[in-house]
Amino acid sequence: MNYRHAFHAGNHADVLKHLVLTRVLEHLCLKPAPFRAIDTHAGLGFYDLAGDEAGRTGEWADGWGRLDDPFPGAVEELLAPYRAAVAAVRARYGATIYPGSPALIRESLRPGDQGVFVELHPEDAAVLRERYNQDARTKVLHLDGWTALNAQIPPPERRGLVLIDPPYEVGGEIERLGTLLGKAVAKWPTGVFLAWYPIKDIRAVDRMVEALGQSLARPALRLDLMVDPPDDPTRLSGSGLIVVNPPWRLADEAGLFLPALAERLARADYGAFRCDAIGAEA
Ligand SMILES: C[S@@+](CC[C@H](N)C(=O)[O-])C[C@H]1O[C@@H](n2cnc3c(N)ncnc32)[C@H](O)[C@@H]1O
DSSP states (O other), X not given: OOOOGGGTXXXXXXXXHHHHHHHHHHHHTTSSSXXXXXXXXXXXSEEETTSHHHHHHOGGGGXXXXXXXXXXXXXXXXXXXXXXXXXXXXXXXXXXXXXXXXXXXXXXXXXXXXXXXXXXXXXHHHHHHHHHTTSTTEEEEOSOXXXXXXXXXXXXXXXXXXXXXXXXXXXXXXXXXXXXXXXXXXXXXXXXXXXXXXXXXXHHHHHHHXXXXXHOOSEEEEEXXXXXXXXXXXXXXXXXXXXXXXXXXXXXHXXXXXXXHHHHHXXXXXXXXXXXXXXXXX
16 A cells, blocks of 8 residues: 555646536535535545645645636636635644645534544544544444455435545556446435546546446536646546536536636646446436
8 A cells, every 4th residue: 555645736637627526515515404525535535635645646736726716607616615615724733734634524514514534544544533433423444445445335315425436546446436336326226426537548448438328327427627638548547537427417517617627737738528428327
């Protein structure tokens, strides 16, 4: 387990993932019934952009670092919960902090909602436990995320989301994501699933989405954000999320924020996006 998210926190991939996560959380909060958010690969919770790791790559400068200027009206409104959550986490922990998914989830939890944060790396799990185990609404599990995914669904609330955000350190992880996501949806057909993938070899992503789309009995979206042309399979040219059971407005929202992000985060003048419906009709 060599992957350390501290080197990548706040990069273009985090911006896409965390914006979509905050949009889904915003929609879950529209109804009073409690929900549960399960984060199968949680990381440390939050990161210091002024720290050594973030400074060594500087990746955040081409992600969160490019969001200082507001977007035109409707896009900025969609970013408001993301910006508000970052501001709230910074008020709590410091002005150079960038929240990971657990910190963003925690900002959305109401009394009665639950956050379950799963992390396998022993040191990261210990940090996460220290940061979140005091809050009665959050629970940290030191476990394999895929095992936890199967064990934790469906949750007692029968309402909520699962974020699946593995590190992709070994080959075949994209195919594994498609297979295990399909199984998880079969086990909890009404949950909202957000499954993140890197875009290096775009053909591997296309194959996974094609296979998943054929077997998925629920509606889903493929949301991709490219910041470089997908012509070098060794480079992180972009990233994407499969969102199963997306909130009904999410496709329209993505149609607004994806082109804006593609323009803002493009490197060397190449920015692109996809927002495709896959799986069964809603
Ligand atoms: C991409 S990072 C997570 C980032 C986090 N979701 C966020 O958005 O802030 C992936 C994390 O998964 C952890 N990890 C690796 N293999 C795992 C496994 N089998 N089960 C759970 N966590 C794992 C890594 O230690 C790392 O912290």
